[in-house]
Amino acid sequence: MHTGPQRDQACLIVHGPDRPGIVAAVAALVTRHEGNIVSLDQYSTDPTGGDFFQRVVFGRRDLAVAMPDIEADLAQTLGPMGMEWSLTDRSVPKRMAIMVSTSDHCLLELLWRHRRGELPVTIPMVISNHTNTAEDVRSFGVPFFHVPSAGPDKSAAEAEIVKLLAGNVDFVVLARYMQILSPDFLDGIGVPLINIHHSFLPAFIGAAPYRKAKERGVKLIGATAHYVTKDLDEGPIIEQDVARATHAHSAADLQARGAYVERAVLSRAVEWHATDRVIRHGNQTIVF
């Protein structure tokens, strides 16, 4: 589905402690600002109270001019209700940096889908600790930065990456970037990171999941896109999928079959994040 930037359309995300009247307050606010709701998704964790989540897309002519007044009204209306909110102009694509090591299938999938207009993002840069993908990246017209990250001390490499990313991106995708990122790095970049892990988590966390899968004799392999946290491969899951495996498949066969799953899972996760369909809730996600 081509999901290009939407002119004069806003996406409002609301979440917080559930209570009667939230939907009515949001609808009245949109109406006050001459907005027309075109889609609305809502989830409450418990009918008798709990957490409330809502995604509202509404159209409003001359939206960019109206945004400050709408934001002020949101703060005034939802703040006293204890609700957190974010409002985005859907005509402004999110800036997505990609980090990669040597495996190029997920990287190329994202670049290819972006060129086809299937991912509503801009790609200001690709960063890699290897150089084998440089020519391909540059053939898509995307800047490529090589930042080596060998050895136990990765602080210098991480500092250089933070410098490249700072202020230039809205989120980062680890497209098979095979370096464990430090807590300082995650705190330093201040934007969400999405990783594609090449197993059906929580199975086979860490390195070499296809070898572990072969040794375990699994009948399903899979891929998991998740937000990156300090706890390796244990961040909030965004999307997963699986493929069948048999005794006759070698670890290399599993890796080849799994690559197709990784590419599809990561693409869906990126599109959903880029269109504000994912809300993090503790170590889980709500995906509208």
Ligand SMILES: Nc1nc2c(c(=O)[nH]1)N[C@@H](CN(C=O)c1ccc(C(=O)N[C@@H](CCC(=O)O)C(=O)O)cc1)CN2
């Ligand atoms: N803080 C986090 N960093 C990273 C995460 C994460 O969830 N939290 N995900 C990984 C991706 N990954 C699996 O999907 C992964 C990457 C690398 C390793 C690993 O053991 N790397 C070794 C070096 C391996 C090499 O140089 O080839 C290491 O970093 O010492 C495990 C899992 C990305 N980072």
